[in-house]
Amino acid sequence: EDKVVQSPLSLVVHEGDTVTLNCSYEVTNFRSLLWYKQEKKAxxxxxxxxxxxxxxxxxxxxxxxxxxxxxxxxxxxxxxxxDSAVYLCAATHRGSTLGRLYFGRGTQLTVWP
Amino acid sequence: DARVTQTPRHKVTEMGQEVTMRCQPILGHNTVFWYRQTMMQGLELLAYFRNRAPLDDSGMPKDRFSAEMPDATLATLKIQPSEPRDSAVYFCASGSPDRDGTDTQYFGPGTRLTVL
Known part of the structure; x- marks a missing residue:
């Protein structure tokens, strides 16, 4: 089964810090990986x-x-x-379901002033 | 500035009522996706269309949900009858992965549905 796993699930940092968000995937016939940012909207x-x-x-x-x-x-x-937002990653694969995004659950990043 | 548009932006209804959500994809995009997002489940794909033909609607509860594309500029998602567990934000997204060589999808602003 195709899946995408993100870590950590949440992260709290202070302004000026550097963060690294992780995304691992298991997708048959992989084509691409995408990153999205979601604030309180789309x-x-x-x-x-x-x-x-x-x-x-x-x-x-x-x-x-x-x-x-x-x-x-x-x-x-x-x-x-x-930068505070949920960061989503998604993987796609080739073939008949071309373009379908398999999303992870996201990493909630909170940046404190 | 091309955007995906969705109507209504908010909908509050009572259990058992029919709900229709509409989406206008970006002009020229041939693939339209419907997603549902909740805190518990995250972003789930409900259905998607390419060139107006349904490609996959396995994520959609068939007994109450239906999705259609009456023309290239309009996609609809209907729930009948609605239930409280359908309360969520419903997003429409569009792209042209087979034609443009990119899997980028552009999301609409969403419809926030509350079923009482």
């Missing part, structure tokens, strides 16, 4: 990763995929209170 897209070892970066956020060990990490440096 998930918003952060990154999509398809190749191992190539870091994607957007400001203070970065992410990398390891297709051999079947995991991805999301790093946030110099955290700010605005």
């Amino acid at each position: 998930p918003t897209f952060l990154f999509m990763l398809t190749s191992s070892g190539i870091e994607k970066k957007s400001g203070r956020l970065s992410s990398i995929l390891d297709k051999k060990e079947l995991f991805s990490i999301l790093n946030i440096t110099a955290t700010q209170t605005g």
Whole structure:
């Protein structure tokens, strides 16, 4: 059965700290891994990763995929209170269910001032 | 600025009533997804369509839920009869994974449903 597991489930840090969020996956015929940020509304897209070892970066956020060990990490440096959110990762696979996202339960990040 | 739109944004109803939620995907996207999110279960896929044809609705309770795409600009999710356990936020998302080479889905703002 396809599954995505995120850790930790929750994390509390202070502004300025660096955090690493983890996502492991078991998905047959894997195609891509995506990260989303969800504040008190809809998930918003952060990154999509398809190749191992190539870091994607957007400001203070970065992410990398390891297709051999079947995991991805999301790093946030110099955290700010605005980074407080649930971070979701999702995996997809090829074939007839192309595009279907298998979501993890998310990591709740709280950043204190 | 292309967005997925959903109506209504909030709905409070009584048990047994019919509820219809609507979604307008981003113009040009050919795949539409319906999700339900609760604290207990997280984000669950209910059903999805490609080119208006249902691809998978195995996540949906068939006895009371139905999803359709009457045309390329409208997707509907109906619950009849509604029950208190259906209370959740329902999200619609759209994308074109087979055509654009990306699995990115764009989410609408959601419909917060409360069934009393």
